[in-house]
Amino acid sequence: MGYCFTDLTHACQKDWRAYIQHDFVRQLGNATLPEASFRHYLKQDYLFLIHFARAFALAAYKSPTLADLRQAHEGMKAIVDVELGLHVGFCREWGITEADLAELPEARATMAYTRYVLDTGSRGDLLDLHVALAPCLVGYGEIANWLNAQSFTQRGADNPFEAWIGMYESDEFQAAMHAELEWLNARLAEVTPRRFTELAGIFRDATRLEIDFWQMGLNLSE
Structure with a gap:
């Protein structure tokens, strides 16, 4: 039986639950996230x-x-x-x-996560790279779906982060998420137990770095 x-x-x-249900996500859903934290994020x-575009070039x-x-090519485009x-x-x-964006210094959490993804892809194969990207590619869609299932989530004009939730619950993003899941499932079904253990380690590390990315937003970390 495959994976x-x-x-x-x-x-x-x-770790996956800590990422999907992070305080940053919860506060974004119930409209209590400090605006300074959202801007930093x-x-x-x-x-x-x-x-991320560079990662698709590597792919x-x-x-x-x-x-x-x-x-x-389509992902990078x-x-x-x-x-x-x-x-x-x-x-x-x-x-x-846009001028502000052009002069931004990278926060340490940004450097850690993005370089991990690129390093993993450089050292490994295409599946390694996709697994390292999966917490973002799949996770954001799952986060939107999780928020929509919570009683505390506010939707509509009263939530200043409404557009963010709407972006990741959209048919377009959800379709992209499911296409990525299909790609991953087809390849994971063929791996050995030893290979799966390696991939699970990559996925765990990338998920932990996603948690740090949320925390960076909450803490306004540089």
Whole structure:
């Protein structure tokens, strides 16, 4: 019997729950997150997106098939041509100019997470890279779904973070999440127990770094 993505989350269930249900996420859902924390997160997330695009470029290099190459190309194209522009516009609504973004120093949590992903992809194969990216690619969609299932979550104009939740619950993002899950499940089904243990370690480390990324926002850490 092969493995699947759920086996990865079960392998680090405590860390996965701490990530999905982090205080940053809870406060974002119940509209109590300090606006300074959200702005700090937005700025660092802009830098993360740039490295995310680099990760897809690395995925293209690591792609063993034309289908994988096309997937990597489309992922990088979506970030560079669409998502970064949308993020800049979103930041502008929060009083963060494009000039501000261009001069941002990277917070240590941003450096730790993005370099871990790139290093993992450089040392390993395409599956290693996708597993390192999965807490972001899959996790944000799961976070939106988890928030929508909580009684404390406020939706609508009374929540200044409504647009953020809406972005990750959108049909477009949820479809991308499920496409990534299908890709991961197909490849995890073929791995050996020893290989799965290696991948679970990568997933656990990346999830812990995502937790640090949330905490950076709460603490306004540089």
